[in-house]
Amino acid sequence: MKCKLVDVFAKERLSGNGLTIFYDYDWLSAQEMLSLTQEMRQFESIFISKKINSSSVRARIFTVEEELDFAGHPIIGLAAHLHDEHGTRNSHDWNIELNKKSVHVKTEVTEKYFKASMDQGRPKFLKTLNSDETEKVLHALNLHKGNLSNHPLEVITTGLPYLIVPISNGLENAKISIANFESLLESFHAKFVYVFDINQFEGRTWDNDGSVEDIATGSAAGPTAAYLHKHKLCIPDKSITISQGRFVGRPSEIEAYVQTQDDDITNIWVSGSVIKVADISFI
Structure with missing residues (x-):
């Protein structure tokens, strides 16, 4: 089975957030896809169907623990792969069909890398924590x-x-320090946490047992951009650059753009550079 290794949110090889793109998942079971993701030991892997209809493709995303209905850097990386394999122009539009939603992605090619911009749509504000809940977090x-x-x-x-945990200092000290953190998040209807320094525009997140820190998290960039817009911490209708990965030696930059109409968010675009690292063949 063939697959491709790319680095996402990176303009140079061996930087940014690594991603394995597995081709032709149609004959694989969910357990086999999970096992392949565990073998590659990356935060996430993405599997695509061989049935590519024009500019549309079905995809499934796995972490080393479970399948996800959505994730950022796998979609950015996949769109760049589609442009590399099937693109005929300098820019393209792609439709990525996931389990519960369809994601529109724009791609363009430069001399050294691809750039992909993902439309994450309108944000939903689910809950504001009270003081007691904040203290627990x-x-x-x-x-x-x-x-x-x-x-x-x-x-x-x-x-x-x-x-979203907005801080003004102490990002270097942040870590998941309790055993039941996932249950705590579930009590707030959250899947993951994103600790964000509002002065440096830098974030950190982990898997929910705190053992693996993510390098660059596209799925968190959209909610973070929505938060910054809501609290007037960024300039409306201007690109935001979010830094991540410094603490694991893979500094990355994620670009987010909050599109508004009459100060109401209509779309959030999350963009990043992607560079090809290797072609891999499983035996």
Whole structure:
């Protein structure tokens, strides 16, 4: 079976967030896709059907623990792969069919890498945490009230619900420090956490047992951009650059753009560069 290794949110090889794209998943079971993802030991892998209809393709996304209905860097990386394999022009539009939603992605090619821009649609603001809930989250993340900005913790989704934790300092100390963190998130209707320094525009997130830190999280960039817009922490209708990955030695940049009409968010675009690293053949 053939697959491709790319680096997402990167302009140079061996930087950014690595992604394995597996071709022709149609004959694989969900357990086999999970096992292949575990073999590659990346935060996520993406599997695509061999049935590519014009500019549309069906895809499934797995972490080392489970299948996800949506994720950012796999879609960005897949769109670049589609342009590399099937593109005939400098720019293209692609439709990625996931389990529960369809994602529109635009791609363009440069001399060294591809750039992909994913439309995450309108955000949904699911919950604002109260003071007691905030205190529980801070304790779980090895943070304290002195690290917080003057803004609330909120759960926001553009496909995956993230608990946004806005801080003004102490990002280097953030970590998941309790055993039942996933249950805590579920009590707020969140899937993952994103700790975000509102001064440096830098974020961190992990798998829910805290053992693996993600390098660059496109699915968190949309909710974060929505949060920044809501609390007037960014300039409307201007690109936002979010940094991530510094603490794991893979500094990455994610570009987000909040599109508005009469100050109402109509779409959030998340963009990144993608560079091809290797072609792989499984025996």
